[in-house]
Amino acid sequence: MIESDLTIAIPDMISNSYFPIVAASELGYFKREGLDVRLELISPGDKAFAALHSGAVHLVGAEAHTALAVFPNWSGVKLICAQSQGMYWFLVMRSDLMIERGDIASVRGRRIAAAPWVEMGLRRMLVAVGIDPMRDLEIVTPQEILDRQVNTGVTLARALEDRRIDGFWANGMGATVAVHRGAGSIVLDVRRGDGPPGCFDYTLPVVAATDHFLSIASDTAEAAIRAIAATHTALRRDVGLATLAAKRLFPPLEADLIRNLVQLDLPFYDTSLSEHTVQNLNAFAFDMGLLKQPVPFDKVVATIMSGAAKHDVV
Numbered sequence: 001m002i003e004s005d006l007t008i009a010i011p012d013m014i015s016n017s018y019f020p021i022v023a024a025s026e027l028g029y030f031k032r033e034g035l036d037v038r039l040e041l042i043s044p045g046d047k048a049f050a051a052l053h054s055g056a057v058h059l060v061g062a063e064a065h066t067a068l069a070v071f072p073n074w075s076g077v078k079l080i081c082a083q084s085q086g087m088y089w090f091l092v093m094r095s096d097l098m099i100e101r102g103d104i105a106s107v108r109g110r111r112i113a114a115a116p117w118v119e120m121g122l123r124r125m126l127v128a129v130g131i132d133p134m135r136d137l138e139i140v141t142p143q144e145i146l147d148r149q150v151n152t153g154v155t156l157a158r159a160l161e162d163r164r165i166d167g168f169w170a171n172g173m174g175a176t177v178a179v180h181r182g183a184g185s186i187v188l189d190v191r192r193g194d195g196p197p198g199c200f201d202y203t204l205p206v207v208a209a210t211d212h213f214l215s216i217a218s219d220t221a222e223a224a225i226r227a228i229a230a231t232h233t234a235l236r237r238d239v240g241l242a243t244l245a246a247k248r249l250f251p252p253l254e255a256d257l258i259r260n261l262v263q264l265d266l267p268f269y270d271t272s273l274s275e276h277t278v279q280n281l282n283a284f285a286f287d288m289g290l291l292k293q294p295v296p297f298d299k300v301v302a303t304i305m306s307g308a309a310k311h312d313v314v
Contacts, residue, residue: 006030006037006220008207009048009057011115013041014151014254016261017171017205020083020269021061023245024231032230033223041149044116046070049208052077058213059224064206064281066117068290076211078302079278081225081271083205087121088268090175091188093167094160099187102194104129106187110166111138113159115145115152120288121202122169125188128196140165153177154254160184172261173254180257191268201280206273209302218304225271225304232269239263273301 008025010018022039024030030037040057042048045066051057053070060067061083071077091107093099099106108131114122119141123133133139142159145152153174159165161183168174168184178184188194207228209221235241242262246255278297285291 004034004036006035006059006224007040007057008037008059008061008224009040009042009051010061011041011043011045011048011063012152012171012173013039014250015153015171015173016258016265017088017153017173018061018083019242019245019258019262019265020228020231020235021207022249023235023242024227026245026248027231027234027241029227029231029234030224033227035220035223035227041151043150043152044118044146046117049077052208052210055210058209058217058220060208061205062208063117063203064208065120065203065285065288065290067208068285069117073291073293074295074300077208078211078214079206079208079273079300080214080221080302080304081207081228082273082277083207083228083271084265084268085270085272085277086200086204086268087190087202088171088205088265089118089121089169089190090172090186091122091167091169091194092157092160092175092178092184093187094163095179095182095185097166099185101185101187103187104195105131107131107137107167109137111140112167112169113140113142113145113156113165114169116141118152119169120284121190121199124202124284124287125195125199128199157181157183172264173257176257176261177254180253192264198280201277202284203281204277214302214304218302221302222304229271232271235262236266236269239266 046069153171156168
């Protein structure tokens with residue numbers, strides 16, 4: 001039976017990271033599936049998953065590996081679909097430092113800001129290129145991004161502009177705002193080929209549900225997947241819809257910027273969760289101490305996903 005009233009938590013609203021959920025809500029694709037969705041900003045991601053665990057929300061759209069903060073060994077939770085493919089954060093450094101694109105070593109001796117759990121992607125990349133994230137730089141979590149209803153990327157862009165940090169690791173909206181204001185320059189964009197080999201597959205933005213919810217409302221989860229897939233299709237057909245979807249929720253600057261961000265993300269819009277993706281997600285989680293042993297694909301991904309949705313993205 002479809003649960004028509006649905007609360008979905010996301011850890012960043014004014015962002016491209018979880019925009020497929022935002023757009024599905026604002027453009028009416030959830031409603032077309034009979035779902036009355038309320039979006040709730042709960043940041044950082046572990047707080048969103050804690051709300052899922054407690055039953056305060058029905059679904060979470062966030063970075064996949066953060067589920068393990070609340071559901072050890074993937075026990076009690078399943079990923080129902082991807083919002084898009086690949087690790088989706090950017091390394092942005094102060095523009096006055098004149099750092100070249102791809103120069104990950106530029107973080108040495110610097111103060112880099114990142115949200116909890118998000119910072120793990122940066123730490124793993126640094127280790128992969130021989131940089132000690134504990135010794136060679138300072139990775140900080142500014143107090144203001146620990147507020148339950150803060151938008152991390154745009155908040156860190158302001159911190160960079162104020163020169164309170166040397167750089168940040170956050171979403172595309174934060175990166176674009178920093179560049180637009182002249183405060184920052186993009187050093188790493190993982191989705192577009194920057195960073196060490198394999199970093200694209202560390203994590204990805206997903207939608208997750210508890211096993212209990214899936215046991216009583218699997219048809220609701222299926223409807224949510226269809227709505228997100230339909231939103232992907234609509235944005236591919238007319239990327240200008242991104243501006244319409246952002247109009248009510250985003251400030252004017254960010255609403256103007258979202259269209260170009262979505263245009264860049266369109267090649268990664270795919271709801272599939274493949275064996276390859278989950279294997280690499282689990283390897284990243286193991287490396288970061290979040291898993292103690294391998295977990296089979298069907299213990300991570302909900303069986304409601306069709307066989308076609310499990311294939312690798314072509």
